[in-house]
Amino acid sequence: MQVSRELQALHRQALEDIAVVQSDDLSEITAWIKGPEQTPYEGGYFKVKLVLGSDYPNAPPKGYFITKIFHPNVSKTGEVCVNTLKKDWKKELGITHVLLTIKCLLIVPNPESALNEEAGRLLLEKYDDYAKHAKLITSIHARMGKSEYEACLKSRQADCTSSSTSSASYPQIPKAKSVLTASxxxxxxxxxxxxxxxxxxxxxxxxxxxxxxxxxxxxxxxxxxxxxxxxxxxxxx
CATH class of the missing domain: 1.10.287 (Helix Hairpins)
Incomplete structure (x- = not known):
């Protein structure tokens, strides 16, 4: 199944500042995204969810922020609005591309497709007010996710180490003959x-x-x- 293969690839090669939560439910992908530095979301850890329909990958997944966030492209109910998840979707893109796109939205919001009109307006007209409000919401709702984010990273590292050890093939080394070692x-x-x-x-x-x-x-x-x-x-x- 494509979803299973994509998740295995994600665990083998982790994405920077993104930690995927392990789950047996392949219809929903949960991940933690670390707030990018030098943005209003720095210091925050945001939980996101991708809902994959039965027609995936022919149809894009739906993206949601579980952690409350003040962002032009995220509605007050958490729905993510990005062209990758709509008209620009291609089945070759996959889960990795979607997660990276959502992370990029935290760096460069797109006010032209705003779901949160207030955030979009402030971003265009009063950036300082937008940044101040986004930082406030981040400090209140997104700080507490750090422990879960780090736990996901440790879990992945442990799984990779275990998998690497169990799949390794070690050659049989013959016992060396006893030889006196001196002059x-x-x-x-x-x-x-x-x-x-x-x-x-x-x-x-x-x-x-x-x-x-x-x-x-x-x-x-x-x-x-x-x-x-x-x-x-x-x-x-």
Whole structure:
């Protein structure tokens, strides 16, 4: 189903300042939008809902602000008016595009298609009054959504981490043979190392260490003896 695929894509690659609420109901998509900086909505967290009809994606979803907001393109009942959700809709656009469009409305409102006439008029004629009123409504109604917004982000991160871990394929790494690591003189090759305790993975650590020391000492004695013999041969020559 297209909606399911779109939501999976959203969880894999999150949108900046947008957190989608996980739900089994694919007919309604709920998300939190963080108020953009340097706008009257900065510091606010707005809950929005997209209602998808049975004819989606051939017909656009309907968008609503659940959190109260003072905005030209949002009616007092929360309905969102944007061309993307009406005459400019194309089935290729999808949920991601709609959420980004709604976020952009918080940055650049469109007073020409205003559902809130008061907000549209103030935006055009008295921007300072518009911004002041929008900030006031934001501070009263949109501040409390921060915890839910952050909870959605953490939930998504946890799901992504879990999914990544469970789907990862780890190669089987063979156990390394026990090799003494020190100066080159006490690194024993497989050819010279005949002590089975060194390669016994199930051996007790204490016994294994003792065996290694004894083996190393024996090998060093053999090397010293070999050097003495070589020296004697040179002297005889």
């Amino acid at each position: 080159p003189t006490n690194v024993l090759s497989d050819k010279n190392n005949d002590n089975p305790s060194i390669h016994n993975d199930k051996a007790d650590p204490g016994i294994e260490n003792t065996s290694r020391k004894r083996s190393a000492s024996t090998e060093l004695d053999k090397l010293r003896e070999k050097k003495k013999v070589d020296a004697s041969k040179k002297t005889l020559k």
